[in-house]
Amino acid sequence: MHTGRVCDCACLCVAHRAVCVCRCDPGWEGERCERCVPTPGCRHGSCQQPWQCSCEPGWGGRFCDKDLSVCxxxxxxxxxxxxxxxxxxxxxxxxxxxxxxxxxxxxxxxxxxxxxxxxxxxxxxxxxxxxxxxxxxxxxxxxxxxxxxxMDDCLMRPCANGATCLDGVNRFSCLCPAGFSGRFCTVNLDDCASQPCRNGGRCLDRAEGFHCVCRPGYSGATCETTLRATLAWEGRPPMTTGVMTQGSSGGNSSRYGDRLLKVTVSERSAAILSQVELIVLLALAGMTLGVVVLTATLVLQGHCRDCVPPGSCWMPPPPPASLRSDRLRKEPEHSEPRSESKPLE
CATH class of the missing domain: 2.10.25.10 (Laminin)
Structure with a gap:
């Protein structure tokens, strides 16, 4: 045991041999604690006592890392x-x-x-x-x-979709229009996310806002208006062509044949029928008129047949005069010779 370098040494007998294990004091290392530990970071130096850094010739500094021959x-x-x-x-x-x-x-x-x-x-x-x-x-x-x-950072027009570009110091910002967001206003917002269409209407998202496709019987920007339609018939002189007119009272009328189809529309919220809805109503009215006329014709034909009395012989109309003359010319050729009648004695 070396004084000052070894704290404790224990020897054990292993396979008939003595094996000594030493536990060194801080600053010493080795199997027998025979070497000192230099200062951490010491590059070109050594120690005689723990935590020393004695520089080699030509080196200096605290960690012996400075070349003294540099000059x-x-x-x-x-x-x-x-x-x-x-x-x-x-x-x-x-x-x-x-x-x-x-x-x-x-x-x-x-x-x-x-x-x-x-x-x-x-x-x-x-x-x-x-x-x-x-x-x-x-x-x-x-x-x-x-x-x-x-520099004007807006010269390159970085903002999209009609946004307003605001120049700053080495930066810019975009004021996005309605329906867009993001740094460059390129993100289209979903205007249908809040479900604005009412009464079962279908929402279509657009670049700027939304459009509601309303169910039959509803109209308005958000399908909030309920429609109520009534049909009225008025007799008018017959016309050969159909002309659609709009009166000052808000009603719509159309002439078909010898009658005038008048469509009166009243809205609960004072909304005006769209052109598509008005065309649909007129088409339905025309179809109804055609069904009525066809039904009346069939009923009248059946009534005339019932007017002929039973047992009466129905004679076809006489043929034209030209057809009768041709028939008279051809009749002697095909008819049998008639026997002369003898006077009665």
């Missing part, structure tokens, strides 16, 4: 600058007049001689001081020799 071998200083080593192990360059930087690589140019003229966060550039005139590297959204002009 003599690498010569990092430029433009005739003098390289010196510091106590910390770093080097420093003593720059001549008109140069600056860690290695004296920068010249005192327009950007260094005066305050930067670049605005709105622009970066002043003068080729490390070797340029005769300075330039400004502008941030996104600005332009001009000194970055003094704010």
């Amino acid at each position: 003599s071998e690498q010569q990092p200083c430029q433009h005739g600058a003098t390289c010196v080593m510091e106590d910390s192990g770093d080097y420093a360059c003593l720059c001549p007049e008109g140069f600056h930087g860690r290695n004296c690589q920068l010249k005192v140019g327009p950007c260094h001689q005066r305050r930067s003229p670049c605005k709105n966060g622009g970066l002043c550039e003068d080729a490390n001081g070797f340029a005769a005139e300075l330039t400004c590297r502008c941030l996104a959204g600005f332009t001009g020799p000194r970055c003094e002009t704010n």
Whole structure:
């Protein structure tokens, strides 16, 4: 057991051999705790006691990571600058007049001689001081020799569907019209999500709003109006063609044949019938009129047949005169010779 390096050593007999296991104090390592532990991060150094970092020749610094021969071998200083080593192990360059930087690589140019003229966060550039005139590297959204002009971000027209573009500082915003959303107003909102159509109407989503397809008997923007239709017949002189007229009283009439079909529409909510609904009503009225006329014709024909008395002989009308003359000419040829009548004695 080594004093100060070993806390406890225990020896065991394993297969007739003594095996010793040592538990070391902090800062020591090895099978017999014979090596010290250097400072963590020590690169080119060693230790005599735990947590030391004694630098090797040519290296310096707290962790022995500084090359002390950098000035003599690498010569990092430029433009005739003098390289010196510091106590910390770093080097420093003593720059001549008109140069600056860690290695004296920068010249005192327009950007260094005066305050930067670049605005709105622009970066002043003068080729490390070797340029005769300075330039400004502008941030996104600005332009001009000194970055003094704010660019119009709406020139590219990023907003869709007729939205209004509002220019900002390196940004823009879109005021979307009704029915659209999103950053560029490209998302079409579902206007039928709230189920605006009433009385069983079917909703159709459109780009701007919605349209309700109403069931028969309803009308209005949301099918909120209930319709009530009445039909009236009035006798009028016969007409050869059908003409649809609209009176000032709000009723609609159509002439078919010798009668006038008048359709009177009254709405509970003072709504006006659409053109499609009016055409459907007129078509139904025309079909009804045709059925009535056909039924009346059939009834009249049956009544005339019943008027003929039973047992009477119905004679067909005589043939035309031309047909009778032809028949008289042909009759002697096909008829048998008649026997002459003898006078009675």
